[in-house]
Amino acid sequence: MKIGIVGGTGDIGEGMALRLSPKYDVIVGSRDEIKAVATCDICRETLQVQGMECSLSGVTNQRVVDEADVIVLAIPFKHAAPTLNTLTGFEGKIVVSPINPIERTNYFYYAPPPEGSAAMMVKGMLPESATVCAAFNNIAANKWKVLDEELDYSVAVCCDDDAAKQQVMEIVNNVSSLRAYDAGPLAAASVVESVTPLLLNIARFGKMRDAGVKFV
């Protein structure tokens, strides 16, 4: 199975590449292929220092969609629709949305699109045969990148297709100490995405660097 990361040169994308490429074939995408190649070089060096092997290559976002079986959309909400509008070929693919529509005033709040959640918006933009999963929504970007810290968090996964959901939950459970939880159909993704502004508020008002979540 090949995992592709659209927007893989951002903070979360780079962290995901670091965490996933020792276990899976990973292709990292960017609008600018040169940036994607550079991100992969950095990741490869970081992993080598830790004595870890990886399978990692940098390509365009379109090649990620063309070649990967599971495509992670590691893009901020405001870039999600514009990016998806430039890409084709999602037919039959599993598409993972870790996207959170968040805004802030003096606190962070959930600001979903008319579809009810980022995940449902993504679903509406893709062909019928693509399967969208919400996952990895509640993990802080900087946590992904610090390889020598365990990611000891819970990850809620929403999806309408059981086989795809199982496949994504298995990927989650293969990353550090993450533990996947079935959180129902994709329409239930809004209550997963909205945990992220809560965690940002808790970090902000509690003067913590970041906050994560565990279901117990």
Add this chain to the structure above:
Amino acid sequence: MKIGIVGGTGDIGEGMALRLSPKYDVIVGSRDEIKAVATCDICRETLQVQGMECSLSGVTNQRVVDEADVIVLAIPFKHAAPTLNTLTGFEGKIVVSPINPIERTNYFYYAPPPEGSAAMMVKGMLPESATVCAAFNNIAANKWKVLDEELDYSVAVCCDDDAAKQQVMEIVNNVSSLRAYDAGPLAAASVVESVTPLLLNIARFGKMRDAGVKFV
């Protein structure tokens, strides 16, 4: 400090009375005072079996509002507005809302009122001088009542008044192993309330009895 529980004869109210009355003066309210007295008798017996003393008495909901310093609204969302409409005298009181507006189809979802959250709706129904805090939103009813199980969860607290917020966070931190987190102003309560349908989905789709949350 006297803590009053409006709707104290329901599952959560009774559990809160059990957990709070060994540490605080607690008055339990009901529309029907006889029910409130009966609930207090049951709680007192349960605590006696555990060798615990308590300060607990059953009154009407209106007397709870009149006599308590901190008033917990242990009522389901659909009864919140009708109950508040029958009560007066909230001036100067701290009012704790653990209320979650939730609906379900084949999954649970967050269904807030036009004010954005149950907490904001409650605020809008009370006099200006009352201070509303959202707290205790994400703890399953049956967990409250099982006295010999630790409540080892995180509790997000939202409030616009710092002194009231500190007072409520101290109450939270005095219950079992609960730990209070400052989650910002009351307007941020929607992302606290919406954790509850997520936990219900995780319990349902993961075939767990219930699920709680910890911020880490």
